[in-house]
Amino acid sequence: MAFLLKFISRGTRMAAPFRRNCNGLAGPLVLSKEVREAKAENKPIVALESTIISHGMPYPHNLTTALEVENIIRQRGAIPATIAILNGQLTVGLTEDELRYLAQAKGVVKVSRRDIAPVVAAKLDGATTVAGTIIAAELADIPVFVTGGIGGVHRYGETTMDISADLTELSRNKTLVVCSGVKSILDIGRTLEYLETQGVCVCSFGESDDFPAFYTMKSGHRAPHRVPDALHAARLLHSSRLLQLGSGILVAVPLPQEHAMDEKIIEDAINCALEASREKGINGKEVTPFVLSAVASATHGVSLDANIALVKNNAKVGADIAVEFKKLNN
Numbered sequence: 001m002a003f004l005l006k007f008i009s010r011g012t013r014m015a016a017p018f019r020r021n022c023n024g025l026a027g028p029l030v031l032s033k034e035v036r037e038a039k040a041e042n043k044p045i046v047a048l049e050s051t052i053i054s055h056g057m058p059y060p061h062n063l064t065t066a067l068e069v070e071n072i073i074r075q076r077g078a079i080p081a082t083i084a085i086l087n088g089q090l091t092v093g094l095t096e097d098e099l100r101y102l103a104q105a106k107g108v109v110k111v112s113r114r115d116i117a118p119v120v121a122a123k124l125d126g127a128t129t130v131a132g133t134i135i136a137a138e139l140a141d142i143p144v145f146v147t148g149g150i151g152g153v154h155r156y157g158e159t160t161m162d163i164s165a166d167l168t169e170l171s172r173n174k175t176l177v178v179c180s181g182v183k184s185i186l187d188i189g190r191t192l193e194y195l196e197t198q199g200v201c202v203c204s205f206g207e208s209d210d211f212p213a214f215y216t217m218k219s220g221h222r223a224p225h226r227v228p229d230a231l232h233a234a235r236l237l238h239s240s241r242l243l244q245l246g247s248g249i250l251v252a253v254p255l256p257q258e259h260a261m262d263e264k265i266i267e268d269a270i271n272c273a274l275e276a277s278r279e280k281g282i283n284g285k286e287v288t289p290f291v292l293s294a295v296a297s298a299t300h301g302v303s304l305d306a307n308i309a310l311v312k313n314n315a316k317v318g319a320d321i322a323v324e325f326k327k328l329n330n
């Protein structure tokens with residue numbers, strides 16, 4: 001596979017608005033200098049999404065979190081690769097300037113699978129969702145990807161058909177995604193059913209068999225599998241690749257207990273946010289960002305603190321898995 005891909009090397013660090021686009025060059029991706037060096041030195045790499053930066057958290061929390069998450073990954077012995085489309089160029093590994101730009105830029109498109117080619121063709125800026133990031137991680141041969149929460153089957157999805165493309169992408173690529181489960185803005189039971197149908201291996205991480213619900217440690221739904229630690233997660237990834245299953249793994253890490261939210265408070269905030277989104281006629285790709293920001297204001301920022309804490313914790317877990325996986329493959 002790797003020989004089919006020609007990566008475009010990017011030597012200098014330019015701010016995104018001034019970057020020249022790469023018309024006429026062969027590869028689908030640009031790798032940052034840090035990621036290129038990590039590949040050359042056979043270091044573990046962890047992919048990170050960018051919709052969480054542009055649409056998932058307000059400025060400046062989005063920027064400080066993105067920078068801290070990257071540093072946590074470096075401290076654990078892996079190299080971070082935040083993925084986005086900058087001026088039409090699918091980019092793996094953002095410089096600090098590029099992260100600063102993305103955190104404040106207006107008009108950044110939220111990019112899932114269906115949006116990648118139009119955004120590249122029109123030379124726009126795009127922030128990749130879990131689905132979009134999985135596609136780039138696969139192209140760049142990065143096996144582990146860390147995020148906060150994935151998309152899923154929305155409540156009443158059985159009639160609205162609003163099911164995130166994250167779920168189908170997890171099934172058609174072999175990336176291991178570390179998250180804190182699925183927010184209860186979604187229908188968690190149906191999300192797990194859908195993942196089962198799509199053949200995605202879902203595991204809880206740590207002591208509990210319960211699938212976490214993002215802001216709370218338990219959803220009341222059992223995860224079909226469990227991995228106790230990073231080494232076991234890495235072994236699972238290794239086996240899945242050996243078997244050439246071609247489908248993904250979802251490792252669901254409960255948020256640290258001290259940041260877990262009161263179930264009633266979060267459920268009330270979510271119900272208000274969902275009602276507001278229905279009243280305003282929000283639909284399609286706008287639903288998730290709208291509900292996330294309405295929940296953050298209804299909880300006076302407590303949900304944002306929980307969100308930041310869980311992403312950082314997931315970064316530790318993901319980096320440890322990437323390090324263990326690299327050892328198994330050396």
Ligand code: PSU
Pocket residue numbers: 049051052055056057112128129130131148149150151152163164165166183284285286288289292
């Ligand atoms: N859930 C969160 N925070 C996020 C998202 C989901 O708690 O930022 C983002 C992710 O990028 C995810 C996307 O891939 O929303 C899912 O959007 P949709 O439901 O439109 O597929």
Ligand code: MN
Pocket residue numbers: 162163164165284285287
């Ligand atoms: Mn949707």
